[in-house]
Amino acid sequence: MKKIIIRQPTTGTELKEVFSIRREVFVREQRIFMDSDIDEHDKESIYLIAESKDGIIGTVRVYPERNDSWAGSRLAVKKEFRGSVAGILLVKGAVKLVKSKNCRRFTARIQLQNVMFFKQLGWRPVGEVFDHMKIPHQLMEADLDTKSLKS
Numbered sequence: 001m002k003k004i005i006i007r008q009p010t011t012g013t014e015l016k017e018v019f020s021i022r023r024e025v026f027v028r029e030q031r032i033f034m035d036s037d038i039d040e041h042d043k044e045s046i047y048l049i050a051e052s053k054d055g056i057i058g059t060v061r062v063y064p065e066r067n068d069s070w071a072g073s074r075l076a077v078k079k080e081f082r083g084s085v086a087g088i089l090l091v092k093g094a095v096k097l098v099k100s101k102n103c104r105r106f107t108a109r110i111q112l113q114n115v116m117f118f119k120q121l122g123w124r125p126v127g128e129v130f131d132h133m134k135i136p137h138q139l140m141e142a143d144l145d146t147k148s149l150k151s
Contacts, residue, residue: 004050004051004057004084004089005052006048006049006050006089006090006093007048007051008046008049009049009056014056017049017055017056017059018049018059019038021056021057022037022059022074022076023037024076024078025076025078025079026076029079032133033133041061044063044064045061046062047059047060047061048061048062048093048094050090057077057081057084058075058076058077058081058086058087059074059076059090060072060074060075060093061073061074062098064101067104068103068105069103069104069105070098070101070103070106071107072091072098072107072142073108075090075091075108077090088121091118092121095144103144104144106141106142106144107140108140109132109139109140110123110139112136121142122143123140123141123142123143124140125138125139126140126141
């Protein structure tokens with residue numbers, strides 16, 4: 001199995017790859033956005049990348065919402081690496097990152113087909129299913145207990 005590391009991008013080139021992966025997944029593949037998935041949260045976001053010997057294969061962002069609450073979004077893994085542990089490691093990395101920022105509540109709007117994936121990582125649904133970007137989503141909250149950080 002290929003080793004995958006999770007870290008923050010350190011160069012402009014790596015950050016460009018973050019947006020390239022997001023564009024591939026959310027604009028071209030899923031057709032959620034017409035031209036770009038960039039929004040108002042990108043300016044305040046902290047990004048994580050999943051990197052293997054093949055280069056950057058996935059990304060996620062986290063950003064503060066209010067007080068000690070953070071949100072995660074734009075989890076994207078290149079299609080050919082979706083069977084790897086990249087998504088799992090990105091979510092766990094995001095949880096670890098927000099905990100280091102004294103986060104007390106970490107949520108994400110999850111597309112319905114990904115709810116089980118997040119449940120398996122200790123996240124729980126909050127409220128009812130709702131439409132976001134014309135796609136059914138479920139608000140989910142991370143278990144910020146230290147046990148959820150185990151690899």
